[in-house]
Amino acid sequence: MLWKLTKGTAFYALVVLIVVLAVFPFYYAIITSFKTGSALFTVEYFPTSFSFENYVSVIKAGSFSRNLLNSLIVSTLVVLLALLIAVTASFALARVRFRGRSLLLLTILSVSMFPQIAVLAGLFEVVRFLGVYNTLWSLVFSYTIFTLPFTVWVLTTFMRDLPIEIEEAAIVDGASPWVIITKVFLPLMWPAMVTTGLLAFIAAWNEFLFALTFTSSTEVRTVPVTIALLSGASSHEIPWGTIMAASVIVTVPLVVLVLIFQRKIISGLTAGGVKG
Amino acid sequence: MTAIHLNNVRKSFGTFDVIKGVDLEIQPSEFMVFVGPSGCGKSTLLRLIAGLEDITDGTLAFDEKVVNSLTPSQRGIAMVFQSYALYPHMTVFDNMAFGLKLAKGGTDEIKRRVNEAAEMLQITAYLDRLPKQLSGGQRQRVAIGRAIVRDPKVFLFDEPLSNLDAALRVQTRLEIAKLHAKMHETTMIYVTHDQVEAMTLADRICVLRDGIVEQVGTPLELYEKPQSIFVAGFIGSPKMNFLTEKHAETYRAHTLGVRPEHLEVKDKGGAWNGKLILSENLGSETYLYIDIGAKDPLVVRQDGTASQQPGELLHISPINDNVHRFDQSGRPAASN
Numbered sequence: 001m002l003w004k005l006t007k008g009t010a011f012y013a014l015v016v017l018i019v020v021l022a023v024f025p026f027y028y029a030i031i032t033s034f035k036t037g038s039a040l041f042t043v044e045y046f047p048t049s050f051s052f053e054n055y056v057s058v059i060k061a062g063s064f065s066r067n068l069l070n071s072l073i074v075s076t077l078v079v080l081l082a083l084l085i086a087v088t089a090s091f092a093l094a095r096v097r098f099r100g101r102s103l104l105l106l107t108i109l110s111v112s113m114f115p116q117i118a119v120l121a122g123l124f125e126v127v128r129f130l131g132v133y134n135t136l137w138s139l140v141f142s143y144t145i146f147t148l149p150f151t152v153w154v155l156t157t158f159m160r161d162l163p164i165e166i167e168e169a170a171i172v173d174g175a176s177p178w179v180i181i182t183k184v185f186l187p188l189m190w191p192a193m194v195t196t197g198l199l200a201f202i203a204a205w206n207e208f209l210f211a212l213t214f215t216s217s218t219e220v221r222t223v224p225v226t227i228a229l230l231s232g233a234s235s236h237e238i239p240w241g242t243i244m245a246a247s248v249i250v251t252v253p254l255v256v257l258v259l260i261f262q263r264k265i266i267s268g269l270t271a272g273g274v275k276g
Numbered sequence: 277m278t279a280i281h282l283n284n285v286r287k288s289f290g291t292f293d294v295i296k297g298v299d300l301e302i303q304p305s306e307f308m309v310f311v312g313p314s315g316c317g318k319s320t321l322l323r324l325i326a327g328l329e330d331i332t333d334g335t336l337a338f339d340e341k342v343v344n345s346l347t348p349s350q351r352g353i354a355m356v357f358q359s360y361a362l363y364p365h366m367t368v369f370d371n372m373a374f375g376l377k378l379a380k381g382g383t384d385e386i387k388r389r390v391n392e393a394a395e396m397l398q399i400t401a402y403l404d405r406l407p408k409q410l411s412g413g414q415r416q417r418v419a420i421g422r423a424i425v426r427d428p429k430v431f432l433f434d435e436p437l438s439n440l441d442a443a444l445r446v447q448t449r450l451e452i453a454k455l456h457a458k459m460h461e462t463t464m465i466y467v468t469h470d471q472v473e474a475m476t477l478a479d480r481i482c483v484l485r486d487g488i489v490e491q492v493g494t495p496l497e498l499y500e501k502p503q504s505i506f507v508a509g510f511i512g513s514p515k516m517n518f519l520t521e522k523h524a525e526t527y528r529a530h531t532l533g534v535r536p537e538h539l540e541v542k543d544k545g546g547a548w549n550g551k552l553i554l555s556e557n558l559g560s561e562t563y564l565y566i567d568i569g570a571k572d573p574l575v576v577r578q579d580g581t582a583s584q585q586p587g588e589l590l591h592i593s594p595i596n597d598n599v600h601r602f603d604q605s606g607r608p609a610a611s612n
């Protein structure tokens with residue numbers, strides 16, 4: 001009896017510890033964002049004062065809302081573009097027999113192993129060559145490149161598990177490959193698409209290195225760069241309040257998205273593994 | 277009313293030949309059954325006719341028109357798959373209407389045809405349901421309905437009953453027979469490994485073995501005049517008894533085939549004598565396994581229940597000398 005109780009207590013203590021470790025940084029950002037002045041520099045674990053001043057100053061300050069919009073545009077475009085290319089590519093990789101298919105698939109996977117910093121210089125040249133330096137297109141372009149291997153891989157695995165007879169039934173019904181993809185496979189692939197799309201969105205939303213390198217003017221920056229470059233009145237002052245408020249604003253859309261698609265993600269993550 | 281003509285049709289996957297030159301005439305509005313053991317190429321042959329696989333060599337013609345390079349829908353075929361292959365996200369109605377919508381049929385026309393087919397298969401009540409809300413038998417009927425609405429020239433079935441349980445299988449088999457009677461102008465090809473399905477449904481049966489046609493004929497022709505040991509053994513249940521060496525020599529044959537139902541137990545003086553090893557009593561009939569000194573025990577079918585006990589010595593004779601004589605190559609031996 002006592003042993004059982006101890007075991008139960010230990011289990012929940014561990015759960016609480018993990019939750020606290022995971023959530024505390026964000027929690028601290030939220031309570032800090034509501035503080036002002038010197039209160040910012042006192043360590044407090046519960047909110048004592050409550051002020052929207054930081055939020056107002058972030059939104060009013062320079063180009064923050066513009067940068068937020070940039071992030072939204074870039075991430076959405078990356079998701080749409082990556083899914084369009086990945087769905088059509090995975091159809092070919094999963095369902096069309098051709099020479100060197102598995103080699104191609106492995107190449108795609110190995111591309112995703114390159115660290116960002118290794119290809120930065122080369123990619124910079126490509127971006128310059130394409131004439132998209134310092135535009136949002138440079139980010140759409142580079143993020144799509146980095147998202148595609150993962151997206152293609154996941155969707156190919158998923159599409160391979162769809163019963164071949166369903167495709168053949170559609171062929172007998174007179175469907176072209178495009179009709180098969182859009183009318184038959186897409187509706188079955190929503191869970192996988194939502195999962196990969198959301199992960200692509202989060203990756204694009206949080207990306208920092210490319211965003212810092214491929215843009216130079218304030219109005220084409222995305223939020224992670226903006227937050228990093230937020231400066232106070234003097235070069236010695238770090239505007240913690242504003243930074244925290246900006247961080248919270250940036251995180252909220254992701255949390256909302258994940259909550260909306262939560263159930264789809266769960267079924268999507270298992271659907272590839274177990275035939276269903 | 278479509279005749280199908282296969283002329284030396286071959287199919288290879290890489291270097292592996294699956295169909296090794298098939299010549300076959302299927303008459304207009306015939307119900308043809310492809311039957312054979314697993315791996316004999318019967319499904320592949322059906323898929324070649326459907327257009328789901330490319331023909332490696334030879335010609336396939338529908339009514340004299342070569343269709344080798346046409347897509348399934350251009351050929352005007354419809355197919356019922358073993359696993360039903362319904363679109364999981366569409367209602368029964370949409371499943372059946374999908375092909376018509378792609379062919380740009382009018383909305384009223386589509387509705388009329390789907391309803392007609394649904395009525396024929398008694399699935400009108402389920403038209404708004406999704407496939408996952410249906411039982412196996414209902415799903416298979418939807419799959420058949422999806423094929424019917426397209427009003428195909430050729431109707432193909434790929435082992436449509438093998439996913440159903442035994443009772444449902446018999447019932448659906450009857451429904452397919454009825455369907456054939458209703459759609460008597462449509463040519464139908466049916467693949468199965470179940471010889472009962474083949475015997476009961478077919479106008480003619482094509483027995484396949486290792487990618488080659490063994491024999492084509494009506495069910496009775498195959499039963500009464502098998503052209504090879506393979507066909508003789510494949511058609512009929514329980515399997516035909518095969519005797520060799522001294523048992524066959526008396527009949528001037530290399531291999532002698534006798535069906536269990538063509539053997540009788542006599543009081544004395546039978547063609548063969550042996551001890552009863554085992555008797556299987558099914559109520560309506562009994563199978564006696566008798567050791568007559570051949571490789572395998574001789575199986576004898578008796579009406580009703582049998583009184584013989586294991587260990588008893590029995591005398592057996594073929595009824596009316598109803599035996600099949602085969603030569604060394606496994607073909608029927610010339611009479612005398």
